[in-house]
Amino acid sequence: MTIRRALISVSDKTGIVEFSRQLAEQGVQIISTGGTFSLLEKEGVPVTGISDVTGFPEILDGRVKTLHPAVHSGLLAVRDDEEHQKAMKELGLDYIDLVVVNLYPFAQTIAKPDVTYEDAIENIDIGGPTMLRSAAKNHAFVTVVVDAADYGAVLDEIKAQGDTTLETRKRLAAKVFRHTGSYDALISDYLSKQVGEPLPERYTVTYEKVQDLRYGENPHQKAAFYRKPLAASGNITTAEQLHGKELSYNNINDANAALAVLKEFDEPAVVAVKHMNPCGVGIGTNIHEAYQKAYAADPTSIFGGIVAANRTIDAATAALLSEIFLEIIIAPDFAPEALEILTRKKNIRLLKLGEFTSAAERKPEWLVTSVDGGMLVQESDVHTISADDLKVVTNRKPTDEELKQLLFGWKVVKHVKSNAILLAKDDMTIGVGAGQMNRVGAARIAIEQAGEKSQGSVLASDAFFPMGDTLELAAKAGITAVIQPGGSVRDEESIAVANANNIAMVFTGVRHFKH
Structure with a gap:
């Protein structure tokens, strides 16, 4: 097979112009909608409007444009099925071999502090997920791309052989269903909260990968680190690593435990954690005093542990911290002089936390714990x-x-x-x-x-x-x-x-x- 026709409709237009241009250079007819069509036309990329394919205008403020038999027949037709071939020919329909779609920015919309319910609902994509699912179901014949990171590999295969491999199409189809599943999970979570059902009859969660980890609690266990799509600032998933080795599974767990204790305090506080338990906690008039107390609480257990502070680390405190072996130091920020002192240690991880919610302002979140064959959900x-x-x-x-x-x-x-x-x-x-x-x-x-x-x-x-x-x-x-x-x-x-x-x-x- 050869990819002849592509349907492209994206909200995130990163890289789409160059990708489309190179597809056109390979002789691929590009069909597009709305803002994507306008952008490609403006940039001189040969493009056909969706209405020219469906014979029907985009209506209802763009809510209905690709929900049409001319589109979904082209996506779902089984190419080597004689009855499908006959139906397509009799109805004057053509196949669509490549779909490039990403969805309305629902997550970004509901993350806005002033978002209205109406705005959230308007940013629920219908046509996009439908096209993605149709194309992914028919991946034996159709290539479907939902991630701009895959543009290059898809182009390379098309240039080399006119089509993608079945292995590639399977991989991309799996990514599509992960993507649409995550998208739907965000919507269902948002709507469930809106109607006061935080623990519904079906509980669906979605996370995005931050990084693969070398191993889990022990070297024989595989592991990876994920975060919620709408994770708030001031936690381990959004902290910026300024220095040191890659975080391990145990590092992340311990750091999270340290931050949980730290967020109990509004006054200057330092928390030292070892194996998920606080081994030293101190408060003071400043972070230097607080650290001295946390250290004095248990000078033995703090060795090789995690230290978290709720104020900027200054040079004087950094000098004390540098005297012992620590895995991680977490703070809202580090003074330049403190960084200069601490980065002399090659492997110590330094995490910049940024601002986080004070003890008085914290609200409970839903915590998910795996059990064999299921999970437990509770408020924090x-x-x-x-x-x-x-x-x-x-x-x-x-x-x-x-x-x-x-x-x-x-x-x-x-x-x-x-x-x-x-x-x-x-x-x-x-x-x-x-x-x-x-x-x-x-x-x-x-x-x-x-x-x-x-x-x-x-x-x-x-x-x-x-x-x-x-x-x-x-x-x-x-x-x-x-x-x-x-x-x-x-x-x-x-x-x-x-x-x-x-x-x-x-x-x-x-x-x-x-x-």
């Missing part, structure tokens, strides 16, 4: 509390300083793998017990890590105490105040232990399990 945990939300359940109320540390600890413990216990003091974490099978075990780890610093510290627990043993450990360690959800049938036992040891305890009424 962006719940926050203030001092007014706390219920004092002990004889002694927490002091103002204890209250400050309790709220600090509560912001962090929600991001520690359950069962989770965290000790805080002087605006920094001093002990973290993560991912234990029982709560008292998590407390032992946190208290052991804190050592003598536990004297006068506060304790945060992500869930209630099933019995009083954790409070007994806390009393022996010199902990003076506790924050926990409450709600156990044995709350009174824990309250009694706290009262007996002059510990102030507050209930939040909210649990923060993290698995």
